[in-house]
Amino acid sequence: MATNIKITTPSDPTLVPFGRLVDILQAAFADQDDIVDPPSSAKLVDVVELKWRFSRDQLFLAQDAAARVVGQIWVEDVGKDAYLYKLAVDPALKGGGIGKLLVETACDYAKKAGKDNMRLHVRIELVGNVAFFESRGFEVAGEGIHDGFERTTFWKMARRLSGS
Numbered sequence: 001m002a003t004n005i006k007i008t009t010p011s012d013p014t015l016v017p018f019g020r021l022v023d024i025l026q027a028a029f030a031d032q033d034d035i036v037d038p039p040s041s042a043k044l045v046d047v048v049e050l051k052w053r054f055s056r057d058q059l060f061l062a063q064d065a066a067a068r069v070v071g072q073i074w075v076e077d078v079g080k081d082a083y084l085y086k087l088a089v090d091p092a093l094k095g096g097g098i099g100k101l102l103v104e105t106a107c108d109y110a111k112k113a114g115k116d117n118m119r120l121h122v123r124i125e126l127v128g129n130v131a132f133f134e135s136r137g138f139e140v141a142g143e144g145i146h147d148g149f150e151r152t153t154f155w156k157m158a159r160r161l162s163g164s
């Protein structure tokens with residue numbers, strides 16, 4: 001269990017460790033390099049992009065007892081629904097419940113904001129991630145194709161928030 005983990009929602013960008021967030025994203029997605037096609041956009045992320053995202057979206061940080069950032073999830077307002085992306089946990093702490101905690105916090109936030117569903121995209125190759133999101137109440141709601149591909153490359157998943 002993620003007992004010593006706190007979830008925070010920074011509002012001041014000067015207090016966000018954007019470099020650490022980039023490092024976590026690159027480390028967390030590194031072992032998908034030879035699995036997903038096309039490569040994950042998380043590999044190309046940089047501080048400039050995250051600062052821009054911070055000005056638009058809601059960021060949740062997971063911090064350990066020493067206030068070190070060990071995970072992140074981003075939530076975009078997409079009208080009647082919310083969309084979560086760039087969920088990543090420090091690989092050294094994988095499997096400790098931090099991912100679950102981040103997803104539940106993001107869903108609580110979106111539900112309180114009156115959103116009907118939380119949505120996300122997950123690559124079809126990442127069956128473990130699909131199972132992870134199914135265990136959090138998400139269902140496959142559609143499929144998508146990256147530009148230049150002629151086959152399904154990702155699933156669209158959704159979790160109902162209203163009435164839950």
Ligand SMILES: CC(C)(COP(=O)(O)OP(=O)(O)OC[C@H]1O[C@@H](n2cnc3c(N)ncnc32)[C@H](O)[C@@H]1OP(=O)(O)O)[C@@H](O)C(=O)NCCC(=O)NCCS
Nearest residue numbers: 028029087088089094095096097098099100122128129132
């Ligand atoms: C996916 C991710 C965020 C999960 O975070 P985490 O802290 O490791 O997950 P948790 O400890 O909360 O795990 C929750 C459950 O899902 C399971 N699980 C997590 N990732 C899994 C995977 N890839 N394959 C199979 N099961 C997985 C865990 O075993 C656990 O099950 P349990 O509660 O029955 O023991 C994390 O592994 C990660 O950063 N992965 C790389 C980045 C990524 O793929 N992000 C999602 C993009 S769609």
